[in-house]
Amino acid sequence: MMVVRNLFLILCCVVAVVFQGKASRTDTVRIFSEAMQKEIPALVITPGELAIGRRFPVVYILHGYGGSYKQGWITQVKNLRDYAEKYEMILVLPDGGASWYFDSPVDSSYRYETFVSEELVRYIDKHYPTVRDRRGRAVTGNSMGGHGALFLAFRHTDVFGAAGATSGGVDIRPFSERWEIAKRLGAYSEYPERWDAHTVIEQTHHLIPGAQAIIFDCGTEDFFYRVNCDLHERLSALHIPHEFISRPGAHHWKYWKDAIRNHFQYFDDYFSAQGVKGMAMPVMGWSSWNTYQVNISEELIRSQADAMVEKGLKAAGYQYVNIDDGYCGGRDESGMLLSHPERFPRGMRVVSDYIHALGLKAGIYSDAGANTCGSIYNGEKTGIGIGFYQHEFQDAKRFFDDWNFDFIKIDYCGGQVLKLDEKERYTMIREAIDAVGRKDITLNICRWAYPGTWAEQVAQSWRISHDIVPKWSSVKYIVAKNLYLSAFARNGRYNDMDMLEIGRGLSEDEEHTHFGLWCIMSSPLLAGCDLTTIPPASLALLTNPELVALNQDPLGLQAYVAKYDGKGYVLVKDLEEKRGKVRAVAFYNPTDEKIKMHIDFRDLELGGKVSVRDVIHRKEKGVYRQELRQEIPAHGTCIFRLEAENRYEPELYEAEWAYLKRYTDWEKEYAAKHGHLKNASGQVVVKYLGHHPENYAEWENVYSEGGGEYILDLFYVAGEDRRLTLTVNGKEVETVSLNSGSWEQPGRHSFTVSLQPGYNCIRMGNPTGWAPDLDCFILKRK
Numbered sequence: 001m002m003v004v005r006n007l008f009l010i011l012c013c014v015v016a017v018v019f020q021g022k023a024s025r026t027d028t029v030r031i032f033s034e035a036m037q038k039e040i041p042a043l044v045i046t047p048g049e050l051a052i053g054r055r056f057p058v059v060y061i062l063h064g065y066g067g068s069y070k071q072g073w074i075t076q077v078k079n080l081r082d083y084a085e086k087y088e089m090i091l092v093l094p095d096g097g098a099s100w101y102f103d104s105p106v107d108s109s110y111r112y113e114t115f116v117s118e119e120l121v122r123y124i125d126k127h128y129p130t131v132r133d134r135r136g137r138a139v140t141g142n143s144m145g146g147h148g149a150l151f152l153a154f155r156h157t158d159v160f161g162a163a164g165a166t167s168g169g170v171d172i173r174p175f176s177e178r179w180e181i182a183k184r185l186g187a188y189s190e191y192p193e194r195w196d197a198h199t200v201i202e203q204t205h206h207l208i209p210g211a212q213a214i215i216f217d218c219g220t221e222d223f224f225y226r227v228n229c230d231l232h233e234r235l236s237a238l239h240i241p242h243e244f245i246s247r248p249g250a251h252h253w254k255y256w257k258d259a260i261r262n263h264f265q266y267f268d269d270y271f272s273a274q275g276v277k278g279m280a281m282p283v284m285g286w287s288s289w290n291t292y293q294v295n296i297s298e299e300l301i302r303s304q305a306d307a308m309v310e311k312g313l314k315a316a317g318y319q320y321v322n323i324d325d326g327y328c329g330g331r332d333e334s335g336m337l338l339s340h341p342e343r344f345p346r347g348m349r350v351v352s353d354y355i356h357a358l359g360l361k362a363g364i365y366s367d368a369g370a371n372t373c374g375s376i377y378n379g380e381k382t383g384i385g386i387g388f389y390q391h392e393f394q395d396a397k398r399f400f401d402d403w404n405f406d407f408i409k410i411d412y413c414g415g416q417v418l419k420l421d422e423k424e425r426y427t428m429i430r431e432a433i434d435a436v437g438r439k440d441i442t443l444n445i446c447r448w449a450y451p452g453t454w455a456e457q458v459a460q461s462w463r464i465s466h467d468i469v470p471k472w473s474s475v476k477y478i479v480a481k482n483l484y485l486s487a488f489a490r491n492g493r494y495n496d497m498d499m500l501e502i503g504r505g506l507s508e509d510e511e512h513t514h515f516g517l518w519c520i521m522s523s524p525l526l527a528g529c530d531l532t533t534i535p536p537a538s539l540a541l542l543t544n545p546e547l548v549a550l551n552q553d554p555l556g557l558q559a560y561v562a563k564y565d566g567k568g569y570v571l572v573k574d575l576e577e578k579r580g581k582v583r584a585v586a587f588y589n590p591t592d593e594k595i596k597m598h599i600d601f602r603d604l605e606l607g608g609k610v611s612v613r614d615v616i617h618r619k620e621k622g623v624y625r626q627e628l629r630q631e632i633p634a635h636g637t638c639i640f641r642l643e644a645e646n647r648y649e650p651e652l653y654e655a656e657w658a659y660l661k662r663y664t665d666w667e668k669e670y671a672a673k674h675g676h677l678k679n680a681s682g683q684v685v686v687k688y689l690g691h692h693p694e695n696y697a698e699w700e701n702v703y704s705e706g707g708g709e710y711i712l713d714l715f716y717v718a719g720e721d722r723r724l725t726l727t728v729n730g731k732e733v734e735t736v737s738l739n740s741g742s743w744e745q746p747g748r749h750s751f752t753v754s755l756q757p758g759y760n761c762i763r764m765g766n767p768t769g770w771a772p773d774l775d776c777f778i779l780k781r782k
Contacts, residue, residue, distance in 0.1 A: 024048055024081040028070075031123050035103075035111040041069050042094040042120065044128065045084045053319065055129045055136075055279040055492070055554060057271040058090045059264070060116065060160075062101060062141030062148045065179045069095035073142075076253045077260060087268045088278055088439075090128055094120055100172065101141075101148025102198045104184040112148070117156045125554075125577070132554050132578065133161075134759070135274040135491070138213075138267040140164035142256045143224070144179065146216065147172065147200055150231075153212065154203035158758025162213035162270045166259040167251050170200040170216070171227035201231050207240050208729040208756055213270040214242035217259050219249025279492030280460055281552045283407065283442060283524040285320025285363065286313070287499050290468070290528025294326030294374040294383075297343040298351055305355050307531035314360060316543040317552060320407050320442075321355045322363030322526060323348075325374035328386045335391055337398045340382060348403040356404070363407030363442075364399055368425040369414020376413050387414040388425075392432035400436045407442040408433075422447055423454050430458045444496060444524070449665035450485060461496040461524050464665065468497075468528075470504040472635055475514045476590050482521055482558075483569065484674045484684060487659040489522055489558035496524050503529035503538035512616050513588065513637040515541050519551040520559040520571060520586050520639060546615035547639070550575070550584050559586060560657055562604060564682050568597045568632060572604055579703060581606070581647050584615070586639045589632035598629040601644065603652075608645025615639050649705050653762075655686040655774035658697035670695045677717065679745055680775040685717055689764070689771040696765030697774055707757035709782040713750050714764075718772035719743035727763045728753050738772045746775045752782070 027044040047056060063072040073080060073093055084091050096112055104110035116139075125132045137160050141149040146168020153163030172181055173195050176188035185194045196202050214235070218228035225246075232244040245262065249255035271277050286304055288296050305321045308314050327348065329338040339348045352362040367373065367387035375383030388395050388410065399405050415425055426445055433441050445455055445462040455462045465481045468474050478497050485495050497518055502511055518525060527534075527542060534542075541547070555578060559571035562585075571586040583604060587597045601610055601624070612621040612628060616639055630638050662671040670692040677685045686697050704710070716724070718740050725735040733753055740747030753762075765771055 024084045026081065029123075029127075031120060033111070033115045033119050035114040035119065036109050038109065040095055040115060040120075042092060043069050043074055044124065045081050045091040045093075046128065047084045047088045047090065053281045053283075053552070055131050055281070055556075056088060056090045057131050057136040057138070057267075057276050058092060058124060059267055060092045060094070060120070060137070060139040060149075062096055062116070062139065062145030063093070064141070064143030064145050065098055067145075069093050077257050083264045087264055089267070089271070090124070090130060092120070092124055096145065096148060098144075098180045099148075100144055100181060100184060100198070101151060102184070105194055106186055107184060110184055113152060113155070116148070117152050117159050121159060122577075129554070131276045131279050133276070134159055135161045136271065136276040136279070138162035138164070138270065140166070140260075140263050141168070142166045143251065144169060146170065150200045150214075150216065151198070151203060153214075154200065154206050156758075157206060157208070157212055157756065160212070161274065162267055164214070164263045164266065165216040166256050166263065167218050167222050167224050168200070168216060168228065169224055170231045172199045174227065201227065201234060204234055204238055204240065206756070207238070209239050210241055210730055213266070214240070215245070215263060215266045216242070217245035217247070217262070219251070219255050220246060221248065221250040222255075223251060275456060275491035275493065278439065279556065280442065281492070281554075281556060282494050282522050283320055283444075283461065283526065284318045284548075284552070285322055285361070285526050286318065286531060287322040287324055287363070287526040287528055288326075289324035290499050290501060290504065291530050292326075294378045294380045296323065296326045298346060301351055302354055304531050305358055305360060308360065309358050311531055311534065311539055312543055313527070313531070314358070316545065317548055318525070318527070320361045320363045320526070322365070322407060322409065323351070324365045324409065325372050325378070325383060325411075326380060327365070328372075328382055330382050331385060335394055337386060337395060352404045361406040362404070363409065364403070364405040365409050365411070366395065366399070367411045367414040368422070368429060369412065369416070369418045369420060371414040371417065373411050373413035376417070388429050388432075389414065389418065389420070392429055393435060396429070396432040396436050400433065400438055400441055406440060407444070409444045409446050411446045412448070422451055426451075426455070426458045450488065450495070450663070452664040452668075453488065453661055456488070456491065456493040460492065461494045463496045463498060465498060468499060468501055470501040470506060472506065472510050475501070475506070475510060479513075479517055479588070479590065481665075482523070483561055484656040486558040486560035487657060488663070490556070492556055494522050494524060494556075495558065497521065499526040499528040500542075501528060502542055503527075503534040507635065508537065509633050509636040511538060511541055513635060516547060516616055516637045516639045517571075517586060517588060519547045520573065520584055522551060522556060522558045525551055544616070544618065546618055546641070550615065550639070559584065561654075561682060563599055564684075565597075566683070567591050567595050570597065570599045575641070579647060581644045583642045584639065585628075585642055586637055587630050587632050588637045589634065592634050594631060594633045594636075596629065596631050598627055600627045601625070602648065604642070605648045605650050606642060606644035606646065607648055610642050610644045613641045615641050650703055651778050651780060652681070652776060653699050653702065653779070654682050654684070654776045655697060656682060656684045658686060658699050658774075660686065660697055661694045662692060672697065675773070677744070677773075677775070680717070681715065682776070685773045685775050687773045689774065690766035690769055693767040696763050698761065698763045700759070700761045702755065702760040702762050702779070704755040704757060704760060707755050710753050710755055710779045711750055711782055712753045713748055713778045713780075715746045715748055715775040715777065716740060716772040717743060717746050717775060722770055722772040723766050724764055724771050725766060726751055726753075729756065729761055740772070
């Protein structure tokens with residue numbers, strides 16, 4: 001069980017060393033441990049230049065007995081830094097002394113379980129661009145470090161998503177007289193229960209099948225071979241998936257140097273499967289379409305790029321200068337794309353080079369079909385036949401090799417005309433782009449509706465609505481489209497609410513709502529005005545560092561609706577640390593009159609004194625208890641940063657927060673949808689669940705502080721008998737028949753469920769028939 005403490009980690013010394021011939025960088029850091037009241041050194045190896053807006057998974061590597069942070073892995077595995085570069089990972093090598101990486105019950109100066117799993121992880125997340133989620137963390141080690149890696153991972157499944165060990169001492173009890181273990185636990189003959197509680201093989205009860213990726217190995221001549229085989233047999237009996245490698249070898253570096261290669265490949269496969277490799281923050285920049293549509297030129301693009309630098313937008317985090325439709329001049333006889341002879345007479349590479357020379361990134365446009373939107377709706381004859389259709393690999397090379405662009409928006413006007421399949425088209429284009437060999441290409445799907453969960457395997461963002469225009473009705477419409485899509489923004493993939501209309505005629509309150517909600521909902525931020533003439537107030541809003549920070553927060557979360565009272569919405573999301581004490585909250589008023597809004601802090605899982613800061617106006621609002629009240633103008637939004645004394649375990653989980661595997665924003669057979677129901681807790685339910693194995697609702701972040709038995713009260717709607725199967729962490733709990741007696745009034749059914757400490761996954765559906773509509777569920781400890 002993870003014990004949560006308030007920890008203050010102080011960087012006492014950072015020494016950066018760049019090794020010749022290596023793109024990776026190694027820092028030596030010293031971290032003050034509150035738990036042990038001493039500094040602990042560590043090496044941190046980062047993959048080359050850490051690109052702005054990207055985040056990286058972390059592998060913690062623990063040394064063996066007799067080693068140290070600077071003696072062992074870093075000296076024996078000469079190419080260790082190359083692994084950081086090859087797999088784009090951050091590697092962390094902490095000093096573990098002779099600790100065996102547990103908290104000693106007899107010596108308070110040895111509390112390395114707390115140090116590694118809490119203090120070190122928190123420090124690394126704070127000071128490096130990490131993926132701040134268990135899915136972005138792995139831990140491994142050799143010998144004593146192998147014991148430590150599996151011991152920590154098994155006991156802290158909410159911290160580490162993957163774990164490994166090579167020649168690990170996974171059962172220390174047969175070796176009770178060796179390696180100073182008795183100094184940390186007491187004699188085995190006197191305290192056998194301590195040894196049982198601090199050895200890896202007795203921690204398997206914490207594991208849930210499939211919840212963690214596990215790899216371990218041991219040489220057949222190693223003195224730890226038998227205990228590793230015992231662990232393999234124990235995990236197999238418990239049906240815990242894992243990879244156990246047994247091969248000739250002994251307890252020495254020759255074996256470990258070979259073994260660690262397998263671990264890195266295994267972790268890379270895991271991180272890739274989780275979608276966290278090179279996790280990016282929402283794109284920030286400027287796009288030509290809103291103001292200029294197809295009427296663009298090299299001179300215009302250069303002037304906007306210059307203005308991005310001169311007006312302070314680059315300094316505020318805006319990176320991309322995106323050229324939309326109107327740049328192309330057709331194809332030559334070989335099918336090669338040409339630039340427009342009048343608008344871009346010197347070609348497109350000249351333009352991208354100019355943008356890059358300013359320290360910015362360059363974006364371009366195409367269509368998944370044959371013709372662009374400009375050719376269909378703007379009379380742009382040179383847009384005919386220039387889409388990706390039947391030119392996928394040729395165009396990908398042209399855009400990202402010959403012309404050296406970094407981003408592409410791919411429209412669907414031509415694809416719609418040809419009645420092409422969206423998933424097939426965008427997947428094929430993604431494969432063509434990947435074949436160019438660059439890993440830094442950002443792709444945006446512009447299908448004007450949420451395309452489906454397949455999109456996260458293809459693109460970094462996807463449009464969810466029709467094109468924005470500089471009118472309040474358009475902003476309101478797009479916000480409404482995104483209110484209940486928070487579950488689909490994950491792993492560095494985002495719902496795109498379209499380009500910004502800041503500086504194009506909206507009122508001040510409307511601009512605050514427009515930009516503020518785009519920020520808290522983690523939409524890409526692409527300015528669409530003429531940057532050379534942007535009004536000062538609009539520029540100040542676009543460069544507001546506190547709003548931008550909400551958008552670029554390292555957790556990459558989209559705010560979800562915590563409350564709706566029939567008029568105004570309260571949206572909330574974590575900042576900086578999942579389930580930490582800092583949250584952002586927005587009071588949004590879409591109506592045409594001012595309204596009074598409030599939220600109980602308990603409904604935001606916060607307690608004690610809560611410090612409140614207005615991030616739009618950048619001023620402190622005060623310290624509050626119990627609740628927050630605010631009058632909101634018509635079309636207005638207030639956004640606050642809340643920092644509380646306490647964070648409570650959640651009880652309520654709305655159906656509209658769930659991940660719906662088959663959800664899409666157009667007609668699809670057996671695909672769940674959101675629907676309004678006045679009598680539901682948030683006036684929204686999930687409808688049309690079931691009739692397919694993948695048509696389920698899933699909450700993957702159901703949190704329990706200590707684990708144990710809970711009563712799950714499900715609120716549902718069914719005017720006829722409907723069957724529902726409930727699973728928790730992959731195990732079926734119960735299948736029941738439910739009928740609330742009406743399609744307007746929710747009913748309630750109680751389940752008893754067992755939760756593990758930390759995060760749990762709850763799924764509801766019916767693979768063979770319709771399930772009831774879902775309102776919410778409430779969890780309370782038995």
